[in-house]
Amino acid sequence: MIRVAVVGTGGISPMHIEGLLNFQNRCRIVALCDIYPEKAEGMKEKYKLDCEIFNDHQKMLSSGVKIDLVHICTPPYVHSEIAIYSMNAGCHVVVEKPMATCLAECDAMLEAEKKNGVVMACIAQNRFRNSIYKLKKIAESGIAGKIRCAHINSHWWRGHSYYDLWWRGTWEKEGGGPTLNHAVHHIDMLNWLEGELPKAVTALLTNTGHDNSEVEDLSLAILTYTDGSAASITSSVIHHGEEQGIELQCDNAKISAPWKIQAEISKENGFPVTGGNQALLNEIQYLYDSLPDLPYEGHTGEIDDILRALEEGTRPLITGIDGRKTVELITAVYKAGSRREWTVLPLQKDDPFYTFEGIQKEAIRFYEKKVSVENFKPDSITVP
Incomplete structure (x- = not known):
């Protein structure tokens, strides 16, 4: 026990x-x-x-x-x-x-x-969601081909009062905005699906609707990998509808969560054939349907x-190694967005963004947090 x-x-x-x-x-x-x-x-x-x-x-x-x-x-x-x-x-x-x-x-x-x-x-x-677990299995199978471009949409919505809670909306206590605290799961999934960290990152950080928060409420990041492939990450608490998703554009097909597949096939002139590659679509769907659901x-x-x-x-x-990789990619987004430059990975121990103190010194503070409540009444939450 x-x-x-x-x-x-x-x-x-x-x-x-x-x-x-x-x-x-x-x-x-x-x-x-x-x-x-x-x-x-x-x-x-x-x-x-x-x-x-x-x-x-x-x-x-x-x-x-x-x-x-x-x-x-x-x-x-x-x-x-x-x-x-x-x-x-x-x-x-x-x-x-x-x-x-x-x-x-x-x-x-x-x-x-x-x-x-x-x-x-x-x-x-979220690695223990059927949709993500099965997406990983399909990607690993190679049936869709190599990943060439990944789109990560970590779209959430939080009202203005969300950042009134005493520890939220400050670099010192929360450590960042939705890039760190909401997209963290999608960034972990991206690392898991890609099997490696990108070689470089650039990003935009902004705060568009929460003037009671020092941290970003939206970030847009572009990632490049050693094989020339790319990825984009949107981390947000301003998106109505809270629609999250992962889209993998592979050599032979697009596979995504929520589950959707598309596969084009070329005409002689290079334009897509109407209806796409139906044989491949059927093959991918058969494999997906054959995967058992997770027990929990x-x-x-x-x-x-x-x-x-x-x-x-x-x-x-x-493991902790996985957790560290996620924090490293998030840190690279913050460094790139704060300095408005490309950030090369891996980050070294002498990098100012390696330490908490260095991040505090370099991070952009969009607004001064002036309102603080000790606790909200118990209520339900939506979980990334």
């Missing part, structure tokens, strides 16, 4: 708690921790948990309560601190997105994992994978 603590009981924590409760024969929640302990008490009551409540992760880990695994669901600026402390205490950790606010923090977390012989997993639950999706699917890794002594699908 794996004994679990959840640190941070805000909007994302129900996804973790509900996921864990799907596997009560394999794990048990023994502690909840929040700097607002009344929020943790509310979660304990809501889910009828038999667990201890703490207002500080250090107190929790020194309390004598036996804990094997710590789920970190706090704002990003304390992810590394809590993860490293937990791993130094001998616990495995699951870190919500993003892994950390900078590469220096990511590297310190990876070092703590190695030093303590524990496992660190990073949340990127989203956070529940990833938690199942993490528990299995701990039970079997293997590695989870999404």
Whole structure:
């Protein structure tokens, strides 16, 4: 039985708690921790948990309560601190997105994992969506050909009041806008699908509708790869309709999530034949339909994978290395957008954007955050 603590009981924590409760024969929640302990008490009551409540992760880990695994669901600026402390205490950790606010923090977390012989997993639950899992399988099969151009649309919408929450909308606490906190999942998926980081990135950062926030509410990035292929990423909290998607333009066909396929075939003059390559379309669709659904999706699917890794002594699908790659690409977008230049990857340790302090110094501040509320009333959220 794996004994679990959840640190941070805000909007994302129900996804973790509900996921864990799907596997009560394999794990048990023994502690909840929040700097607002009344929020943790509310979660304990809501889910009828038999667990201890703490207002500080250090107190929790020194309390004598036996804990094997710590789920970190706090704002990003304390992810590394809590993860490293937990791993130094001998616990495995699951870190919500993003892994950390900078590469220096990511590297310190990876070092703590190695030093303590524990496992660190990073949340990127969309890899456990049937649409994304099957897209990956189709891409890997080679049936559509090599990826030549990828379009990533991380389109979300958040009202003006979203950035009133005390830690949101500041570089110091949130670490960035939708590029870091919403598109993080789509950027992880892009890295997963491509199998590598791009060689260079350029980007535009702007804030078009949230004058209570220092950070961007929209970024547009262009990526180039060593083989000459390219990708675009739109990261937004200004898009009505909240329509996210991944489109892979491959040599032989377009494949995308939500699932859609198109495949052109050429006339003698180079123009497309009406109806496209129907034989290939049928072949791709047959392969897609033959793929079994995942037993669990989203956070529940990833938690199942993490528990299995701990039970079997293997590695989870999404490791700290994966989390770091995502943070590196996001950091490259911020550097390119802040300096209005092409940024070459990999980023080096002497790069100003490698550290939290360097990002704070260089980042564009679009507006001064003047309004701050301590907490919103409990309500549902939409999850990237």
